[in-house]
Amino acid sequence: MRISARVSNQHDRNMLDLQTGEHKHSLDIPAKANSRGSSVNGGELLFLALATCYCNDIYREAGKRGIEVRSVEVEVSGEFGNEGEAARDISGCRGEPGRDPGSHAAYRLRGRDTQHAQKCFESSAVAL
Template sequence: MVSISVNLANIAGTEAALGWAGAHTLVADRPAGKAGGKGLGFNGGELLALAIGGCFANDLRYVAHAKGVALGKIELGVTLDLEGEPLIVTGARMAVTCETTDGSDPRPVIEEAKADSTVSNSIIRGFPVTIEAG
């Protein structure tokens, strides 16, 4: 089994959190004026949408490299639908624009990336989340 771990800690003087994995960092916060948030970073829903889109963008590159296809412009838009109390994600939609540098049809790359996408496939299948007080 492979594992990925990240860490988060509060940022002194704010109510935001700094998240890191290795040398990479990001800030998580609520929108300005919401529960002490100052809008210093992404909220959880935005991070989830970025995880879906970011993973897929990487998967496009993995598939293209394996197929020997050079990709040019890639654009992704991810929309999450949320409902209920507590608010939960009830669906996600991703629009993909992808071009090959030789003008060939990018759809086979997109379709294979769909089949291989770790984040999207994990969400679709569902997985347990445990939360333990430390």
């Protein structure tokens, strides 16, 4: 599956086009007011991508297990140091809005530890 993202920015216009396979769509993110570039930064989009991926994974994996999930809420946060430094202390929580706050499961991503993240997901997805 081929995935692509394209940003075309002019002084007062910010156009974002996304494609997965043959499915094409656009995302509306305004340009910076009185400046050039996007009104959101790459770190915000990175964390949005992580939250979106985790949300979609919950629905997909719950469906495979026959678990009904009515809604999902995911928040991702982290720190960026100086310009050009990698993100650190990336963490988040997910849960079903309106449920007991104790139903939220926290997770932390450390470097490239994807096996750990997958194990955390597998053990917590069934709790929904």
